Amino acid sequence: MRLPLSLLAALGAAVLSGLAAVGRVTLFALATFRHMLSPPFYGREFLVALGNVGWLSLPVVGLTAFFTGGALALQIYAGGARFDAQAVVPQIVALGMVRELGPVLVGLMIAARVTSSIAAEIATMKVTEQIDALVTLSTHPMKYLTVPRVLAGIVAVPLLVGLGDIIGIFGGFTVGVQSLGFNPSVYIRNTWDFLEPLDVISSLVKGLAFGFIATLMGCYAGMRSGRGAQGVGRATKASVEGASVLILAANFLLTGVFFSL
Amino acid sequence: MIELAGVTKSFGANRVLAGVDLSVGRGRSLVVIGGSGTGKSVLLKCILGLEAPDAGRITVDGRDAATGDREAFLACFGMLFQGGALFDSLPVWQNVSFRLLRGALKRPRAEAREIAIEKLRRVGLSPDVADKVPAELSGGMQKRVGLARAIAADPQIIFFDEPTTGLDPIMSGVINDLIREIVSEMGATALTITHDMTSVRAIADEVAMLHGGVIRWTGPVAALDASGDPYVDQFIHGRAEGPIAALR
Structure with missing residues (x-):
């Protein structure tokens, strides 16, 4: 009897802890929005964050999208051959990249590259009393550290997703034309004709949501970091785990919303 | 200028400050001494609002530190952090x-x-x-x-958190002299926390000893060696035996 009860207690504790974490993240997000809407605004910090989140993520996002688009073309061609549907490669690559793989892969790449970096940087600042120093210098850490990074995520990640979509389609096009014998102009026309504005809008909206989640989780974990190197390590790990799970959950919800339109 | 009355602060079951009463006059340099983990840094953080005291009252120039315009309040302060915090x-x-x-x-x-x-x-x-x-x-x-x-x-008030920790004796002397000179020429009020007795003698006008969560002794630096307090005596002479437990 004791074992089932203790298992139930452990489960209850885990649920309560999870709910408390959801509450803390929600309050952190609300505080971030509140600070976004009131001065002072740190334009220079925003531009630096924009460079880190957007520009410096381009190589990894581009390569990921290109290889994924290429692999997708091969898979669809091989799978389509089973029921004589190889011709739909351009349409399915475009739809798959724009509606699903582009935003999700870019979101996860941003979680790996940007969320971890933000969490480690802010956690180190906390451990070395730099956050306390900010406060004593009359600078609110939320305004100076969190708001510029989250805004940069909201602005840069949709652009990265758009670029990732294009590069992914180009990866499929390259494989389709070079290896699978598609006519280039037919491939492009089929891609262009098949995509609808809502596909692109859903992709960019997902990018906006994922950018917000990725940067917010990095800031949140960094600000809540424990002491020492272990605290920084835990904060970094927690930020990537949290951002990845939330990005996938948000993708599911947003896909459901756009699917119903 | 800086007044603390009955300030308490606990972290979980650990009561770090148990009713601190302390006063620093305008333009004076007070050094708070005490062993590691006695709450010296927490004391500074409570004054700056980086930690919220559980009870008690902190005023700066008669203004309650916990209320009013934070930016204007903090604009009065400069702080040197233990690790620099650059x-x-x-x-x-x-x-x-x-x-x-x-x-x-x-x-x-x-x-x-x-x-x-x-x-x-x-x-x-x-x-x-x-x-x-x-x-x-x-x-x-x-x-x-x-x-x-x-x-x-x-700033009108400068806090120094362990200003010589991690420095060699010569560099410690340089930093101590700089602090003394700067505080004197600026006419600033200084509050320093340290367990480096060389710093204490170089920087302080007055000394306060924090132990057991309260200020055990306070007086002018010239009276430090004749304080008559066994805790202060043990601390300033660095003796392992005495009322302060060596293992904390």
């Missing part, structure tokens, strides 16, 4: 003039840079340090940059 991502001059580049005290960038270089010179650093990043500096130089940042906006 911003890694900014060059030295922007660290020093951080407060002058944004907020109510904002100046044009060129003027802020000039002030930063002047303050660096004041703490014995040459202008070529201005464009380096903190990681390129030695521990002693980082402390000096931290000191330059603390005095950049000519």
